[in-house]
Amino acid sequence: xxxxxxxxxxxxxxxxxxxxxxxxxxxxxxxxxxxxxxxxxxxxxxxxxxxxxxxxxxxxxxxxxxxxxxxxxxxxxxxxxxxxxxxxxxxxxxxxxxxxxxxxxxxxxxxxxxxxxxxxxxxxxxxxxxxxxxxxxxxxxxxxxxxxxxxxxxxxxxxxxxxxxxxxxxxxxxxxxxxxxxxxxxxxxxxxxxxxxxxxxxxxxxxxxxxx
Amino acid sequence: xxxxxxxxxxxxxxxxxxxxxxxxxxxxxxxxxxxxxxxxxxxxxxxxxxxxxxxxxxxxxxxxxxxxxxxxxxxxxxxxxxxxxxxxxxxxxxxxxxxxxxxxxxxxxxxxxxxxxxxxxxxxxxxxxxxxxxxxxxxxxxxxxxxxxxxxxxxxxxxxxxxxxxxxxxxxxxxxxxxxxxxxxxxxxxxxxxxxxxxxxxxxxxxxxxxxxxxxxxxxxxxxxxxxxxxxxxxxxxxxxxxxxxxxxxxxxxxxxxxxxxxxxxxxxxxxxxxxxxxxxxxxxxxxxxxxxxxxxxxxxxxxxxxxxxxxxxxxxxxxxxxxxxxxxxxxxxxxxxxxxxxxxxxxxxxxxxxxxxxxxxxxxxxxxxxxxxxxxxxxxxxxxxxxxxxxxxxxxxxxxxxxxxxxxxxxxxxxxxxxxxxxxxxxxxxxxxxxxxxxxxxxxxxxxx
Numbered sequence: 001x002x003x004x005x006x007x008x009x010x011x012x013x014x015x016x017x018x019x020x021x022x023x024x025x026x027x028x029x030x031x032x033x034x035x036x037x038x039x040x041x042x043x044x045x046x047x048x049x050x051x052x053x054x055x056x057x058x059x060x061x062x063x064x065x066x067x068x069x070x071x072x073x074x075x076x077x078x079x080x081x082x083x084x085x086x087x088x089x090x091x092x093x094x095x096x097x098x099x100x101x102x103x104x105x106x107x108x109x110x111x112x113x114x115x116x117x118x119x120x121x122x123x124x125x126x127x128x129x130x131x132x133x134x135x136x137x138x139x140x141x142x143x144x145x146x147x148x149x150x151x152x153x154x155x156x157x158x159x160x161x162x163x164x165x166x167x168x169x170x171x172x173x174x175x176x177x178x179x180x181x182x183x184x185x186x187x188x189x190x191x192x193x194x195x196x197x198x199x200x201x202x203x204x205x206x207x208x209x210x211x212x
Numbered sequence: 213x214x215x216x217x218x219x220x221x222x223x224x225x226x227x228x229x230x231x232x233x234x235x236x237x238x239x240x241x242x243x244x245x246x247x248x249x250x251x252x253x254x255x256x257x258x259x260x261x262x263x264x265x266x267x268x269x270x271x272x273x274x275x276x277x278x279x280x281x282x283x284x285x286x287x288x289x290x291x292x293x294x295x296x297x298x299x300x301x302x303x304x305x306x307x308x309x310x311x312x313x314x315x316x317x318x319x320x321x322x323x324x325x326x327x328x329x330x331x332x333x334x335x336x337x338x339x340x341x342x343x344x345x346x347x348x349x350x351x352x353x354x355x356x357x358x359x360x361x362x363x364x365x366x367x368x369x370x371x372x373x374x375x376x377x378x379x380x381x382x383x384x385x386x387x388x389x390x391x392x393x394x395x396x397x398x399x400x401x402x403x404x405x406x407x408x409x410x411x412x413x414x415x416x417x418x419x420x421x422x423x424x425x426x427x428x429x430x431x432x433x434x435x436x437x438x439x440x441x442x443x444x445x446x447x448x449x450x451x452x453x454x455x456x457x458x459x460x461x462x463x464x465x466x467x468x469x470x471x472x473x474x475x476x477x478x479x480x481x482x483x484x485x486x487x488x489x490x491x492x493x494x495x496x497x498x499x500x501x502x503x504x505x506x507x508x509x510x511x512x513x514x515x516x517x518x519x520x521x522x523x524x525x526x527x528x529x530x531x532x533x534x535x536x537x538x539x540x541x542x543x544x545x546x547x548x549x550x551x552x553x554x555x556x557x558x559x560x561x562x563x564x565x566x567x568x569x570x571x572x573x574x575x576x577x578x579x580x581x582x583x584x585x586x587x588x589x590x591x592x593x594x595x596x597x598x599x600x601x602x603x604x605x606x607x608x609x610x611x612x613x614x615x616x617x618x619x620x621x622x623x624x625x626x627x628x629x630x631x632x633x634x635x636x637x638x639x640x641x642x643x644x645x646x647x648x649x650x651x652x653x654x655x656x657x658x659x660x661x662x
Contacts, residue, residue: 105477108433129480131437138484 001184002210005085006048009205016176018169021093021192021199025086029075032089033068039091042066045074046088046202047081050212055202064092085212093201095194096151096161100170102132102177102186110177112170116148117190124148132174139167139174152193159195166198182207217339217405217413219306221395222353223282224253227274227305229296230287230312231257231265238311239287241359242347246285248363249354256281274303282306285347285357290314290325293343297329301336308333309357310343316401317344330403339409345400346376349383351393352419358398367392368421368504369497370414372407374399374428382497390640391501394419408432408439415443422503424496425451430478437485444486448503448659451487452496453478488659495655498647502656505643506621509589511661512538513654514582515563517594518570518601523563526592526625526650533658535590537562544585553577568598572605579613583620590657594625594650595632603632607639614644621660625653 006025013020025048026032036043047060055061060081062074078087097117105111108131115127128145130138143152143163154160169191177183184207188200215221228246232239239259246255247266256279257265260272271277274284274296284305286296290312300308315326326343333340341348347358351366360379364386373379376398383396394417397410407430414423423443430436440449455475482489490496513535517523530537540548545560553574555567564582566574575593582588593610595601603626614622624639624646626632636646647653 105433105474107430107474108437108477108481111477111480129476131433131477131481131484134484 001206001208003050003053004205004207004210005050006088006203007086009203012176012180012205013200013203016172018172018176018188019199020203021090021201023088023090025088027086029079032075032087033071036065036071036089037068042092044088044090044092044201045071045078046090047078047084048086048088049081049084050210051083052081053204090201093192093194093199095192095197096158097190098161098166098193098198099127099187099189100173100191100200101188102173102183104177104184105131110174112142112174112177114142114170115146116151120148121189130174133178134171134174136164136167136171139170142170143167161193162196162198165196166193169198184208215413215416217307217409219282220309220339220341220348220405221350221355221413221417223306223355223357225256225279225281226253226283226285226357227256227258227277227281228285228287229258229274229300231259231270232262233265238359242285242287242311242357245349245356245358245360245363248356252354254279274299274305277303280304283309283357285309285311287311287359290322290343294325294328294332297332297340301332301338304336305338307339307341309341309345309347310400311345311347311359312342313344313400315343316403326401326403333404340404341397342400343403344376346373346379346398348398349393349396358396360396362387364396365392366394366419368394368419369500370394370417370420370423371396371425371500372399372410372414372423373397373426374402374407375426376400378426378493382493385497389497389501390637391497391504394421402431406431408435411436411439411443411449415447421447421505422500423447423449424500425449426493426496427451427453428455433481437481440482440485440487448508449487450490450496450499450503450659451482452490452493453482494652498645498652498656499659501645502621502623502660505645506623506660507619508660508662509619509621511536512587512589513592513657514538514585514588514590515592515594515650516575516578516582517563517565517596518568518575518598519594519596520565522594522596522625522650523565526594526654527563529651529654530657533654535654535658535661538585538588540564540582541585544581547581547584548578551577551581568596569600571600572602572609575606576609576613579609579622580616583613583617588620590621590623590660592623592625592650592653592657597627597629597631604635604638607635607644610639610644611642614642621657623647623653623657625650 042064045062052058099115099117099121101113110132112132115121126147128142152161187204191200230239256277257270259270262270284300315322349356356363379398515526548560
């Protein structure tokens with residue numbers, strides 16, 4: 001399986017109304033710094049490479065970059081990763097980390113997946129599944145099915161996650177998977193939820209084969 | 213629409229190819245089972261090496277059978293099956309069951325042979341059940357086209373099994389149970405007639421009230437979901453799916469996707485199509501029995517018990533199952549207080565503990581008052597055997613109440629023992645399910661909720 005370029009992932013998500021944190025991909029270092037220096041806020045810099053499956057594990061993620069020196073160090077490291085396509089520059093986000101995904105199952109075809117993000121998804125395996133496409137009611141059931149559901153409802157003073165909005169994103173993700181038969185897997189992890197703002201912070205889409 | 217499986221499910225003439233009376237053989241099992249329905253249909257034996265079976269001619273080939281044949285049951289060695297299937301196609305039989313093993317289930321060596329017989333059957337447009345299956349039973353019409361140990365009683369459960377061996381155990385077990393079957397079908401490799409066809413058949417069968425399935429794997433997931441979605445709103449389907457621990461077919465690249473193992477996807481698909489997913493064989497038939505005999509109801513459960521501890525166990529399970537224990541209304545409490553059959557120290561709560569010395573009058577009054585409360589839709593009646601507990605009389609009271617309140621679900625909990633077993637059998641003969649344990653009862657109660 002091959003990961004498609006991040007730019008194409010962004011386009012696919014946008015076309016299916018799946019919000020993503022504002023992101024740009026740069027191949028030119030100067031252009032990248034021009035962009036960042038005008039933003040007046042720290043950014044995340046990440047590698048976009050076909051063979052990198054976990055950006056963090058590949059030392060391909062730098063967070064809270066704002067000073068020129070930090071930027072240059074990050075750029076140097078990221079451009080040394082083999083088969084890199086460019087450097088992703090994103091605004092930083094905080095909130096409740098969710099994970100959304102999709103995969104193609106041998107018997108049932110496209111499946112949507114929902115769970116809590118970051119390490120919780122691995123540790124607790126607290127996820128729910130549905131065969132796609134799904135409607136809003138099914139998406140709502142899928143959300144409330146996870147064990148950590150209370151975390152989404154404003155647990156201990158955290159802002160409650162907008163579940164209608166989240167359900168809508170799951171429905172859209174289901175259609176994205178169902179309508180694009182060449183897609184094998186989608187991994188939106190983490191998706192940052194802060195009240196009504198729900199945005200994918202990282203996104204990867206795999207296809208069986210991809211020609212650069 | 214004409215039922216293209218009529219020759220399979222209600223044949224007027226059956227030919228058994230590979231018939232024999234050799235003790236302990238599959239052929240002999242089939243002869244005996246088909247023989248038990250000899251008054252309902254014409255039987256023909258086919259075996260070139262034998263002259264007579266059960267005093268009747270054994271024909272050298274199905275082509276020599278002097279009449280048209282609805283159903284051909286094939287139990288010959290795998291190598292010979294293609295020739296026999298070809299002859300059945302020439303004979304224009306209505307349907308075929310291939311009991312013989314040695315096809316796709318043995319791997320690459322058997323696949324071409326399976327493809328060959330399916331090709332022949334499909335070209336001739338003759339439905340084929342199997343290969344590698346136990347066969348088909350419909351107790352109601354005394355049809356036993358299988359090598360099962362005996363014919364189980366008729367009833368409302370349609371049992372469809374990918375495994376023949378498991379079906380045999382279920383049949384054996386049914387001898388100790390009080391439920392019965394509208395049909396039992398083992399479809400083995402499912403090379404032609406698939407699970408989807410069999411669900412459709414069971415749905416059309418007026419005798420079947422609930423469909424219970426043992427499943428190992430599916431080929432056409434989406435088609436299955438479509439059919440199941442059409443059936444489950446009016447006829448429940450319960451599936452016991454084997455292979456919970458099986459790993460995904462290939463390693464997933466992303467972590468999120470790797471969590472969606474094949475089995476989790478099955479469970480999601482079941483949920484989305486209204487299929488109940490049983491975890492054990494015991495659950496499969498616990499739930500089938502309840503769904504077969506009882507009405508489907510809205511949430512709202514009351515527990516009636518003569519033992520405090522067992523009432524707490526039932527309450528715990530109700531909570532685990534997400535069931536609502538109805539609060540007793542003021543009217544209900546007042547009626548309980550006014551009734552003179554309850555001791556003064558009794559507390560009027562749900563669960564309602566009518567205390568160890570409860571006699572049948574106390575059970576009867578309590579049931580009557582609880583069932584008259586509108587939002588109590590399921591009543592679980594627990595009996596622990598105390599000196600003064602007349603289990604048979606209590607069971608009779610339960611049956612009376614069920615007749616009086618046909619829209620409500622009554623479930624009995626009574627541990628089967630030397631004293632209580634006959635009363636339990638009597639109760640279940642009136643189609644009220646009994647469970648040995650409150651947890652089993654409440655799990656079944658949960659499945660009645662629509």
